[in-house]
Amino acid sequence: MSGSLWLKPPGSGPGSGSDTLPAIPRPRRDGPGAGITAADAAADPIDELAERLDVFIASAVHPDEIAAILESDGMTDEYIRLTYGRNDSFGLAEELYARVPRSFPEPGAAPDPWKVSLTACLLRGVIFALPGLAYLLGAPLLEGPQDRLGLPAGTLTLLAGALIGWVWDQTLSHRAYSWLGLGDRRAAGRTLLVGAPVGALLGTAAALSVPGGPPFSYAFAAGQAFYVGAATVLLVLGRERVLLAALAPMAAGALLSLFVDLPVPVRVTLLVVSLLAACTLALRELPLAAGLRSAVRRIRASAARRPGHGPVRWQMLRGAEEDFAPRGPRIGDSVPYGVFGLGTGLLVLYAALGEVLAGGPAEAVAAPSAVALTLSMGPAEWLLHRFRSGTLSGLQGARSPRAFHRRMLATLTRCLAVYLTVLLALGLAGTLLWPGAPVLTGVRIATLLLLGAVMWTGLLLQSFGAVRPAAVVCSSAAVAQSLALLTGLGQPRAVQLVVAGAAATVLATLVCLLLGRATAHR
Numbered sequence: 374m375s376g377s378l379w380l381k382p383p384g385s386g387p388g389s390g391s392d393t394l395p396a397i398p399r400p401r402r403d404g405p406g407a408g409i410t411a412a413d414a415a416a417d418p419i420d421e422l423a424e425r426l427d428v429f430i431a432s433a434v435h436p437d438e439i440a441a442i443l444e445s446d447g448m449t450d451e452y453i454r455l456t457y458g459r460n461d462s463f464g465l466a467e468e469l470y471a472r473v474p475r476s477f478p479e480p481g482a483a484p485d486p487w488k489v490s491l492t493a494c495l496l497r498g499v500i501f502a503l504p505g506l507a508y509l510l511g512a513p514l515l516e517g518p519q520d521r522l523g524l525p526a527g528t529l530t531l532l533a534g535a536l537i538g539w540v541w542d543q544t545l546s547h548r549a550y551s552w553l554g555l556g557d558r559r560a561a562g563r564t565l566l567v568g569a570p571v572g573a574l575l576g577t578a579a580a581l582s583v584p585g586g587p588p589f590s591y592a593f594a595a596g597q598a599f600y601v602g603a604a605t606v607l608l609v610l611g612r613e614r615v616l617l618a619a620l621a622p623m624a625a626g627a628l629l630s631l632f633v634d635l636p637v638p639v640r641v642t643l644l645v646v647s648l649l650a651a652c653t654l655a656l657r658e659l660p661l662a663a664g665l666r667s668a669v670r671r672i673r674a675s676a677a678r679r680p681g682h683g684p685v686r687w688q689m690l691r692g693a694e695e696d697f698a699p700r701g702p703r704i705g706d707s708v709p710y711g712v713f714g715l716g717t718g719l720l721v722l723y724a725a726l727g728e729v730l731a732g733g734p735a736e737a738v739a740a741p742s743a744v745a746l747t748l749s750m751g752p753a754e755w756l757l758h759r760f761r762s763g764t765l766s767g768l769q770g771a772r773s774p775r776a777f778h779r780r781m782l783a784t785l786t787r788c789l790a791v792y793l794t795v796l797l798a799l800g801l802a803g804t805l806l807w808p809g810a811p812v813l814t815g816v817r818i819a820t821l822l823l824l825g826a827v828m829w830t831g832l833l834l835q836s837f838g839a840v841r842p843a844a845v846v847c848s849s850a851a852v853a854q855s856l857a858l859l860t861g862l863g864q865p866r867a868v869q870l871v872v873a874g875a876a877a878t879v880l881a882t883l884v885c886l887l888l889g890r891a892t893a894h895r
Contacts, residue, residue, distance in 0.1 A: 423469050426442065431473050431474065436470040439466035443465060444462050489754075495755070497754060498753075499617075500608070500616055505744065505747070507647075510627050510630060513637060514637065515587060515590055516587075531597065534597055536579070536719075539711075541572035541711065543713065543715075546608070546710070548568070548707040565610075569602035569605055572605075573598040577595040596648050599648065600648055602655075603619075604616055604651060615658065619647055622650070625643075720824055740803075741803030741804045744807075746828065759788055761836070764781055785885075827876045839883070842887075846880050850872050850875070
């Protein structure tokens with residue numbers, strides 16, 4: 374290095390107003406002491422050096438840091454012996470470390486990459502819940518005799534398709550997001566263009582495999598599967614407002630049906646309009662669609678300029694340089710996200726229908742709990758970003774691993790408490806507004822909050838890439854509750870409470886163990 378950038382000009386002290394810092398003096402060629410005045414000799418050179426380097430010496434946690442600064446500036450052991458009377462840089466560094474008290478200035482403000490709009494997150498939560506209004510419009514066509522579980526006819530048909538959607542579209546979303554993270558929007562478009570229709574067909578096939586439902590239930594399940602695929606495309610590409618516009622006819626009709634008995638043709642028309650709008654807008658937003666059209670136009674134009682050439686083959690599109698993409702994520706890396714979606718989906722399903730599936734009365738359907746959990750995903754997403762932001766500031770301000778761990782726990786507790794408060798408010802409001810909803814007893818409240826803790830901590834681990842342990846815990850909880858339901862073991866409410874409590878405890882422990890290390894947050 375030609376000279377330091379941090380030393381103060383000779384004679385300037387704190388507050389001098391100058392930020393230009395010259396180099397440390399080098400040994401004179403004409404011998405030690407040459408050119409030194411009486412005033413210079415009277416001053417202690419170590420005090421003068423300590424004043425020049427005070428900020429860096431004060432913030433050093435070990436003398437070796439100061440020695441590294443001295444050596445990087447070109448101070449040799451000979452120069453240090455002649456100028457400062459110490460044997461080497463380490464001896465001088467220890468002297469400087471002892472003379473200057475410790476002082477750790479607060480880090481300067483840095484841009485927060487985790488800052489997101491609360492309005493955007495709340496909008497996503499509303500979009501997650503709005504499709505539930507479609508059941509209000511389709512209710513007259515889904516009516517029929519109850520099945521052997523006491524559920525309305527066609528319920529299992531719809532659930533079968535929904536379960537496939539939870540697994541497939543969570544997996545598809547992760548893979549598409551991974552391509553977007555690599556900066557390859559076209560590869561993400563290809564993934565969505567192929568994956569969304571396949572998922573819709575799989576969901577439809579699962580619904581058709583359940584016998585005994587009303588004819589309309591199969592058409593409704595197919596529409597539900599295709600909507601989930603279209604919504605996945607729009608949400609991954611950040612088109613929440615576009616999806617909200619597509620849902621507007623259905624949502625308006627569903628709210629109107631609460632006060633007016635709409636004719637069946639009107640109900641079906643509103644459902645079909647919203648479904649077609651969502652699918653059409655999803656196809657329009659796929660970047661691959663525009664990319665293919667432009668590539669085809671260019672190749673056709675090129676072939677037209679070269680008469681005698683045959684039809685252009687598909688391989689030419691794939692061979693075009695613009696269509697090449699970097700090696701993307703492995704499919705196996707996305708599977709745990711689908712397992713996590715299945716586990717959490719089943720837990721929410723059991724929160725709403727657990728008692729009915731266990732043979733209880735139809736009046737025991739706790740739909741407000743499921744709606745509250747769905748709506749709360751918007752605030753949950755925002756609070757996840759706030760947690761990441763809090764841990765980032767903790768990394769900048771903490772002075773030790775223990776201090777960082779304390780900050781992380783405080784941020785975690787604060788964000789989780791806010792989320793559970795929001796969830797409780799949504800549950801209470803939904804119970805008051807939902808006609809015939811079961812009373813939200815202490816056990817139901819505890820189960821709802823524990824399920825919320827499971828989902829939030831699971832999503833937190835997922836956001837850090839630790840999705841496998843979160844998927845194992847959530848899927849294990851869903852399996853345990855399914856086995857209890859099939860074998861008739863225990864009272865349904867007690868089983869839900871125990872399973873949710875155990876899963877929340879395990880996930881909270883994993884969060885504290887995995888995220889207590891500073892390296893996990895970088």
